[in-house]
Amino acid sequence: MTRLKPYSLSSCRLVVLSSDLQTELSGVWIRGLTRDVILTVSHFKKDARVPATAANTTAEVYTTLLGNGIPNPQVKCELFHDLNDPIGENDFAIFTPCGDGNHRSPIQSIPTALISTAATSLSGTAISFGFNASPAPADNKHLNTSVHDCTCTNCWYASAYNVSKNLQGVEPPDPRVLAAGARTIGVGKWLQTAGQRQVRHTVTGWYGISGAGMYTQDARGQVRLVALFQSGIFEGPDSNMNGAVTIPIDVLRRLEESGGA
Ligand SMILES: [Zn+2]
Known part of the structure; x- marks a missing residue:
């Protein structure tokens, strides 16, 4: 560490x-x-x-x-x-x-020398550091489990419910992981996508993580900033996609x- x-x-x-x-x-x-x-x-x-x-x-x-x-x-x-x-x-x-x-x-x-614009040619362990946001107070008109493209507390839990339905046998995280304002770390895989701008990775993200730095190693083993977390789970109903935007020149x-x- x-x-x-x-x-x-x-x-x-x-x-x-x-x-x-x-x-x-x-x-x-x-x-x-x-x-x-x-x-x-x-x-x-x-x-x-x-x-x-x-x-x-x-x-x-x-x-x-x-x-x-x-x-x-x-x-x-x-x-x-x-x-x-x-x-x-x-x-x-x-x-x-x-x-x-x-x-x-x-x-x-970190210095700009630690930024890589060659993200899609890299692969390996990916790590992201970010901060949780604070969900807005619950909107009591949003009581069902369909997401309203909203970040109120009710929609936050509704979205988590929708995602968890798609994940068989996965335990929900400890609530402290999502504590408002807490620094978080996400770990997953960075998947090589040479020739495309769109990257693939398996790091988990959630509300507030947009803009979090994503890091992986280059060919020499140097850890580099390669992308920012781009989108969380509020993209739409049942969305469980996490986008990343690679850093262009x-x-x-x-x-x-x-x-x-
Ligand atoms: Zn809402």
């Missing part, structure tokens, strides 16, 4: 506010030359009538120190670049710390432009 510590520490939780619409996401803290950046997905809630910009889209970013649960002070960020491709192949957004606070996180960041260049080293 010691070897994985930097990757775990680089995981962060974002509360994104865009035109007064709030979304909880996971993200990866990346060390820049002049400032740090936070990479996440672009499918946060937005006002469809106006582009998401630094002026109307900010985030509070939280990390925790591994093992002792002491939260670091939150860092205020603004949107640096939005590829604005929700659920598509360029589902990425980049935030940068703003305001007068410390723009650095000396421990909780233009996103890596954007990270470098924004101060990456």
Whole structure:
């Protein structure tokens, strides 16, 4: 686990506010030359009538120190670049710390050199670090077990019920695994899909994990950030699919432009 510590520490939780619409996401803290950046997905809630910009889209970013649960002070960020491709192949957004606070996180960041854009040629164990979101209060109009494309507590359990129906003989996880705001780790297999952008993997994800970094080893055994978790179980009724979006070269260049080293 010691070897994985930097990757775990680089995981962060974002509360994104865009035109007064709030979304909880996971993200990866990346060390820049002049400032740090936070990479996440672009499918946060937005006002469809106006582009998401630094002026109307900010985030509070939280990390925790591994093992002792002491939260670091939150860092205020603004949107640096939005590829604005929700659920598509360029589902990425980049935030940068703003305001007068410390723009650095000396421990909780990874250099851009640890990002691989060759994800589909790799295979092996895959690991993801993210943070659970807090489900919205139960909407009492949503009492049956069909999912309403909603993240209220009732739909959260309804969705879990739908997924569990498809899994014969699998024990449900300990509820602490899904505790709001908790750092989580998911482990599975990264499956080689050379020649395609769409990757396949068996790592489990759930609400809040969107934007969580996914890691596997390259041919030299170096653990690399290869993708972000893209979609959870709220894709639709009975959905149990977990998408991942691999990091393309233009996103890596954007990270470098924004101060990456
Ligand atoms: Zn609901």
